Amino acid sequence: MTIAAPEQPREQDEERHGGRPGERHIRRRELAAFLRSRRERVTPEQVGLPRGPRRRTPGLRREEVAHLSAVGVTWYTWIEQARATHVSAQVLDAVARTLLMDPTERAHLFALAGTADPRTEAECTLAPKSALKIVERLAPYPATLQNARYDILAANRPFAQVFGDPAELHPAERNCLWLLTTSERWMRDCLDRDEMLRDLIAKYRAGMAEHMAEPAWKERLNGLLEVSEEFRGLWERHEVAPTTPHVKRYLHPVVGLIRLEHRNMWLAPQAPAHRVVAYVPADEDSEERLERLAELSHG
Structure with missing residues (x-):
């Protein structure tokens, strides 16, 4: 034809x-x-x-x-x-x-x-060695390698200590939106969880505008809509937000309150680009508590 x-x-x-x-x-x-x-x-x-x-x-x-x-x-x-x-x-x-x-x-x-590619192949999950080195060298600060959909492609030991080890999860669950929506640990330890979820959903909607026809984006969205009534309600608000640095509070069961500023370091200008997300302590107390976690991991 x-x-x-x-x-x-x-x-x-x-x-x-x-x-x-x-x-x-x-x-x-x-x-x-x-x-x-x-x-x-x-x-x-x-x-x-x-x-x-x-x-x-x-x-x-x-x-x-x-x-x-x-x-x-x-x-x-x-x-x-x-x-x-x-x-x-x-x-x-x-x-x-x-x-x-x-x-x-x-x-x-x-x-x-100016057209979305409907047959975009799944992104390679093998992280570049240089990006992995950056993530590891940021210790004792938590850090991850993520894509534009907030999938966690790699994480260092401090991240695993604060948020849980993504390697222990099913690949489909290694996503910040998924964890904020479904993880009991994230719901418990992220003191600003409700605000974080609203903000991340708004960022996901803004990012998805350039990827409406891509299967990976639609699959992630459909999974979240199916699993969470809360997510469905927030998604229906049609809110959008830019990616900006912000400080969030986490209550670790061992070392206590940690205040972290999320910093994004983009590895490429194209979307969907990989980015290193560093969780930098927002005050001296938080830095000391991260250092204590690092000492405990070597003890």
């Missing part, structure tokens, strides 16, 4: 796809140039086509890309001429496969088109 070219949207329809007119025009031109450069890079032999004696075009012809992608020739031509005001995820996916794009190129393609 060939994906036919839709009618050119009217100006008011184009407005609904977001961005200012000048920005949209720049994006269309960048998208067109990027597709031409990728098309010219792929040889006919790479996609199972004969080269033929009269081929002058470097790489593939437009009609060949359209045919291999099951996209109308006219519509693909419009895209490369920066005339297409909105390109669907289905078309982008087909073209990316035809042009043999790697994950970075594919992500760039969808970003230029």
